[in-house]
Amino acid sequence: MSDLNQQMAAKYQNNFLREIEEQAEMGEWVKMCMQCGLCSGSCPTNFHAGWDHPPQELFMMIRAGKRDEVLKSNSMWMCTSCYNCYVRCPRKVPVTHVMHGLAEYAYRIGQSPKNQPTQHLSKTFWDNATKTGRVNEVKLTQSLYFKDGIGSGIKKAMEMQAVALGLVKAGRLNPLEAVGIAHKCKDIKGIHAMLAKANELEAQHKAEKAKA
Amino acid sequence: MARKEYAFYPGCSSQKGASASNYLTSVHSMCNTLDIKMTEIPDWNCCGASVSYAESGELPRIAMNARNFALAETNLPGQDIVATCAACWLGSRESKERLEHNSGLMADTQAALKEAGLQIKVIPEVRHMVEVLIEDLGYDELKKPIKKPLNGMKFAGYVGCQTNRPFGIAGESFENPMYLDKLIETMGGEAVPYDQKVTCCGGALAFSEPEKAQAQIKDIIEAAYDGGAEMLVTPCPLCQANTEVYQGQINKKYGTKFNMPVLYYSQLMTLAYGGTAKEAGLKGQVIRAPKLEQFAG
Amino acid sequence: MAETKTAAYICKGCDIDKRVDVAALVKTATKSGKMNLVREHDFLCSAAGVAMIQNDIDNEGVTHAALCACSRRAKTEAFNFPNTAISRGNLREGVIWIRPDTDAARETTQEMAEDYVRMACAEVKAMTVPGGNPNTGTVKTLLVVGGGMSGMTSALEASKAGYKVVLVEKTGALGGWAAKLYRRVPTREPFKAPEDNGVTDLVARIEADSNIKVYLSATIAKTDGAPGRFKVEIAIESGAVANEDIGAIIQATGFTLYDANKLPELGYGKSPNVVDQAGLEALAIAAAAAGRPICRPSDGQPVNKVVFVQCAGQRDSSGTHLPYCSGFCCNTSIKQAMYFKDSNPDIDTVVLFTDLRTPGNGEDFYRAAQNKGVIFSKGVVSDVSAAGNACSVKFKDLILNEEVNTQADLVVLATGMVPTSGPDLDQLSEANRVAEGGDPAAKQHVVELMSKSVLNLTYRQGPDVPQFKHGFNDSHFICFPYETRRTAMYNAGPVRRPMDIAQSQEDATGAAMKAIQAMENAGLGRAAHPRAGDLSFPTVRLEGCTQCKRCTVECPFGAIDEDEKRFPLFNESRCRRCGTCMGACPVRVISFENYSVNTVGSQIKSVEVPDEFSEKPRILILACENDAYPALDMAGMNRHEYDPFVRVIPIRCLGSVNTIWITDALNGGYDGVMLMGCKHGEEYQCHFVKGSELGRYRLSKVGDTLKGMNLETERVMDLEVAITDMATLPQKINDYAALIKSFPPSPFKGF
Ligand code: SF4
Ligand code: SF4
Ligand code: SF4
Ligand code: SF4
Numbered sequence A: 001m002s003d004l005n006q007q008m009a010a011k012y013q014n015n016f017l018r019e020i021e022e023q024a025e026m027g028e029w030v031k032m033c034m035q036c037g038l039c040s041g042s043c044p045t046n047f048h049a050g051w052d053h054p055p056q057e058l059f060m061m062i063r064a065g066k067r068d069e070v071l072k073s074n075s076m077w078m079c080t081s082c083y084n085c086y087v088r089c090p091r092k093v094p095v096t097h098v099m100h101g102l103a104e105y106a107y108r109i110g111q112s113p114k115n116q117p118t119q120h121l122s123k124t125f126w127d128n129a130t131k132t133g134r135v136n137e138v139k140l141t142q143s144l145y146f147k148d149g150i151g152s153g154i155k156k157a158m159e160m161q162a163v164a165l166g167l168v169k170a171g172r173l174n175p176l177e178a179v180g181i182a183h184k185c186k187d188i189k190g191i192h193a194m195l196a197k198a199n200e201l202e203a204q205h206k207a208e209k210a211k212a
Numbered sequence B: 001m002a003r004k005e006y007a008f009y010p011g012c013s014s015q016k017g018a019s020a021s022n023y024l025t026s027v028h029s030m031c032n033t034l035d036i037k038m039t040e041i042p043d044w045n046c047c048g049a050s051v052s053y054a055e056s057g058e059l060p061r062i063a064m065n066a067r068n069f070a071l072a073e074t075n076l077p078g079q080d081i082v083a084t085c086a087a088c089w090l091g092s093r094e095s096k097e098r099l100e101h102n103s104g105l106m107a108d109t110q111a112a113l114k115e116a117g118l119q120i121k122v123i124p125e126v127r128h129m130v131e132v133l134i135e136d137l138g139y140d141e142l143k144k145p146i147k148k149p150l151n152g153m154k155f156a157g158y159v160g161c162q163t164n165r166p167f168g169i170a171g172e173s174f175e176n177p178m179y180l181d182k183l184i185e186t187m188g189g190e191a192v193p194y195d196q197k198v199t200c201c202g203g204a205l206a207f208s209e210p211e212k213a214q215a216q217i218k219d220i221i222e223a224a225y226d227g228g229a230e231m232l233v234t235p236c237p238l239c240q241a242n243t244e245v246y247q248g249q250i251n252k253k254y255g256t257k258f259n260m261p262v263l264y265y266s267q268l269m270t271l272a273y274g275g276t277a278k279e280a281g282l283k284g285q286v287i288r289a290p291k292l293e294q295f296a297g
Numbered sequence C: 001m002a003e004t005k006t007a008a009y010i011c012k013g014c015d016i017d018k019r020v021d022v023a024a025l026v027k028t029a030t031k032s033g034k035m036n037l038v039r040e041h042d043f044l045c046s047a048a049g050v051a052m053i054q055n056d057i058d059n060e061g062v063t064h065a066a067l068c069a070c071s072r073r074a075k076t077e078a079f080n081f082p083n084t085a086i087s088r089g090n091l092r093e094g095v096i097w098i099r100p101d102t103d104a105a106r107e108t109t110q111e112m113a114e115d116y117v118r119m120a121c122a123e124v125k126a127m128t129v130p131g132g133n134p135n136t137g138t139v140k141t142l143l144v145v146g147g148g149m150s151g152m153t154s155a156l157e158a159s160k161a162g163y164k165v166v167l168v169e170k171t172g173a174l175g176g177w178a179a180k181l182y183r184r185v186p187t188r189e190p191f192k193a194p195e196d197n198g199v200t201d202l203v204a205r206i207e208a209d210s211n212i213k214v215y216l217s218a219t220i221a222k223t224d225g226a227p228g229r230f231k232v233e234i235a236i237e238s239g240a241v242a243n244e245d246i247g248a249i250i251q252a253t254g255f256t257l258y259d260a261n262k263l264p265e266l267g268y269g270k271s272p273n274v275v276d277q278a279g280l281e282a283l284a285i286a287a288a289a290a291g292r293p294i295c296r297p298s299d300g301q302p303v304n305k306v307v308f309v310q311c312a313g314q315r316d317s318s319g320t321h322l323p324y325c326s327g328f329c330c331n332t333s334i335k336q337a338m339y340f341k342d343s344n345p346d347i348d349t350v351v352l353f354t355d356l357r358t359p360g361n362g363e364d365f366y367r368a369a370q371n372k373g374v375i376f377s378k379g380v381v382s383d384v385s386a387a388g389n390a391c392s393v394k395f396k397d398l399i400l401n402e403e404v405n406t407q408a409d410l411v412v413l414a415t416g417m418v419p420t421s422g423p424d425l426d427q428l429s430e431a432n433r434v435a436e437g438g439d440p441a442a443k444q445h446v447v448e449l450m451s452k453s454v455l456n457l458t459y460r461q462g463p464d465v466p467q468f469k470h471g472f473n474d475s476h477f478i479c480f481p482y483e484t485r486r487t488a489m490y491n492a493g494p495v496r497r498p499m500d501i502a503q504s505q506e507d508a509t510g511a512a513m514k515a516i517q518a519m520e521n522a523g524l525g526r527a528a529h530p531r532a533g534d535l536s537f538p539t540v541r542l543e544g545c546t547q548c549k550r551c552t553v554e555c556p557f558g559a560i561d562e563d564e565k566r567f568p569l570f571n572e573s574r575c576r577r578c579g580t581c582m583g584a585c586p587v588r589v590i591s592f593e594n595y596s597v598n599t600v601g602s603q604i605k606s607v608e609v610p611d612e613f614s615e616k617p618r619i620l621i622l623a624c625e626n627d628a629y630p631a632l633d634m635a636g637m638n639r640h641e642y643d644p645f646v647r648v649i650p651i652r653c654l655g656s657v658n659t660i661w662i663t664d665a666l667n668g669g670y671d672g673v674m675l676m677g678c679k680h681g682e683e684y685q686c687h688f689v690k691g692s693e694l695g696r697y698r699l700s701k702v703g704d705t706l707k708g709m710n711l712e713t714e715r716v717m718d719l720e721v722a723i724t725d726m727a728t729l730p731q732k733i734n735d736y737a738a739l740i741k742s743f744p745p746s747p748f749k750g751f
């Protein structure tokens, strides 16, 4: 992992902006930001002191070449995908997607913060969804709450017990899903083959870019 | 033949026994009344939702959506895809747009689909249930089957994010969309004004950053109470779940006394069309809505 | 001159007859108006109504007609009788539309209408038909001073419209600032890349144009005369002098860059690698000529990084440098950054700005630069130090909130525009005053100031067009951008406000059109803006003149010189007919045929003032015809009601108000006088620029008169009115009326 990081850092030397433009999904938009601050002012997570750097600032940091600070930042992981910034940006920067792209890139090259809850959710969700083609909500919840090891998992599970119980009572959380009597796609095999191909192609493209 | 037919994409949360199963129930009742035929896309799969971005990468995420397109087109040719979940709608629509504007992405996607024995020819239109109601039928049509208008009930229409941004419903503003209020009023209810109509509920971060998400949810519910609402109404399963199921935890943390039922527009419509509590999925409320249960009789 | 025969016409249309007793009005016009002939008509502005009046003029010998119908601003085309003196009684907008249609109001409404009939009769009797300026000049040649983009554009536009042009350029070549540019900011879709500066093309067109005569290396030595008949002496570097007859003048003398030597903290002068924007253009031109990229001046090595410092010595609130934004320099830096990026995308180009201002289509240009990889950072530069071949730029990053030091091979300072607008006239007159004492240093100061003169006018009020803010020539920036305070002289381009080439060219076109109008009007003996077409002009009864010089000093347009005997000498074609001189004259010897102390004074006197027991006060409103009177008309159109005890008389400008009107009104038993005029001062809206200011100054002395009469000083009120005030104006009138009613009735009633 960190090999990839070193490889990238070496390739782009001091040009972090170019690194982001070429490597992060929608990264080519970073240079178009005109520093108006509308995104920062619109971001809900910012209202609740969610992060250190609002989008505007992250974009400026990228231009200023603050590679480590950006990649290791918690900030882009706080994005709720509310698309407020996206629709308000006067420059039509797809801020939401840039935030996701930054997070994904930092994660890919092993620079993102460890044990980042949203990162964990992202991975868990995707694994869960692609395993059978559909989300298994019980298993998703289980693996989420047991992420920090058994101790805190139980604590969180206790905290969430009332929530889960409420859902079960209302018929909206089926405990049977946990034991595998769950919703799933019929053609799981096909889905897996398709995803394998997609992953292969994506990895190939990313490697090409990194080499170029 | 039904007057309208669509390829239905319910999404993971709207399955039987899943977190939005009450949504599914009421959508079926509502569509029955309106003579809309919804045929589930055979063997549809998860859209990936917004939050999978870090693990999935662009192509696999788009391939998942493309598989649904291919299945819909093959099995239900000529029908628009209709999603009830905001995230499904957004994920699919975004995928459609990117595929249509990026031939390289399309080629890669076709290559991946081939592994599953599928292929895309045309990508069907991807629409939200609300669009179908408003654009294909219109408020006047929606009014016709009403048997029991929801007179005297006060709702806060909570539009939230993803049915509103970045695509939104045509002709509506991002900052103050009116369609949900109009739907409520069409059903005879009162849509109260309040200032958190499009505030984010925290989305998937309700799982990963519960405290922050709950702080936002608190703002929303509080504003709805301040506006005089008795119930919240939403078009999105995640909005519904987030604003409903955490009220207890919020009460504990902030000392509030929230107990506000959160309904789907489709539940309201089912009831106004004379449906039973069961048909409206009222049993599926974590916070029960006694007023509506009584109303349904 | 034919014998005077007066007539009054009362219109019954527009429901006037339903609201007032027309027969009584006829009687009023006959009895108190003393009109020789009085007629009523159902629909006065109809063809039949107009024909009736025309018939009276043609066959009954009517020379003076009072049309009592609608506002003087309505139906002007129908009621156009060129050789007859016409006054208007405003029964519609001024009476029935601003009063409620109730029985209770009927009596006061009728009184109001009768007064307006009396006033119209009184006014017309005091008028004569304007004969037009006898001293017209019919020269139709335009002088353009300054051969830059603005000047050349004005010249070409005027020529296209069929006028002859004399173009005078100080340097040895046309082109001005633009000629010093390697490329200019784009003017065409898609606004993405710098463009040819366009000078060669314009110069070629000028040279090919037989209407345009060009003097290079030449300046204006003397400008004498008046619109339509200026005599201009052109001094050529060779020593030769040329004389030209000129109709109107456009001053397009542009700007110089703010002197970067005043910015030592930004490294200018310390290293050749710190340049201003002109310096960078020179480097770019030299590089292009040599077929190599732009190099570092200190050692001719390639530039790897260049930093642009925006707002250098501009938008400065400390009072040291330019306080304003020059508006062109952000786009210029974007363009200059592209010089580098277009030749080699690997050159680091950083623009440090606080706000990036990109007028016109600059936004697209800005985005294009971002796409090309120019880095824009929000930051304030505090220091540029030059060491060897490198510069170190210290700035505060405003987004990341940190002090940053960055190295650069080249630093470009975006300094601003300093207008070439000639000496400041106030400074000059002060210098002259001191110099009269004989002090040689003061005399030297006068010489220095005069050496900056652009036009060298022989006007008593100074050699150039007056300035307004920050040394830019005055122009009515809100409503009439090209107008100056000198008739038939127009400013175009950066000499009147900061602007870029595209804006200057638009400006130059507008100024050319205005100059053409001014020449045409001058030739016909008519006024220019804002009383365009007015044939009246001020005359002075010299027998009564005390040579106090108030008129010469106050005339906002420099229209009045002095003759050998030190009497005021009016230059009718320079005059805008504002009446300020008339308002200023303490012995009231200045008047216009159709507007005089008497035309207004007799109206004031004609109003019937009820006695002190009637509880019917009388309030005189003198309302400026440019904003206040139209606002009142519009209030009427919108049926906003106001007090029935006011009587409104339109005036040309607050500056034309002679204080005798106020004392006459008070002496005649009016309870109050309200004056309505345009805003004055920094953001003035006065159509005559200084008129409302001068008028207000004069009014500030009225307080003493009131005290002398033992009256409350609040009885005279000055109200600033803009045309947009029509909805609020009635309330203000009513409030004032309420105040007046709170005072005891005027003790002067019945005298
Ligand atoms: S809203 Fe857009 S332009 Fe403004 S700071 Fe955010 S990303 Fe930049
Ligand atoms: S989409 Fe993400 S970054 Fe944008 S406003 Fe919402 S939470 Fe903030
Ligand atoms: S517009 Fe004037 S002149 Fe014509 S009918 Fe009306 S009041 Fe009379
Ligand atoms: S145009 Fe730009 S650089 Fe010039 S003064 Fe204005 S803001 Fe500053």
Ligand code: SF4
Binding pocket: C538, C554, C555, C556, C557, C558, C559, C560, C570, C574, C575, C576, C577, C578, C579, C580, C581, C582
């Ligand atoms: S003060 Fe006005 S009216 Fe009098 S001469 Fe000057 S411009 Fe003419």
Ligand code: SF4
Binding pocket: C540, C544, C545, C546, C547, C548, C549, C550, C551, C552, C568, C581, C584, C585, C586, C587, C588, C589, C590
């Ligand atoms: S203001 Fe009147 S008195 Fe004074 S110089 Fe002028 S004309 Fe003569």
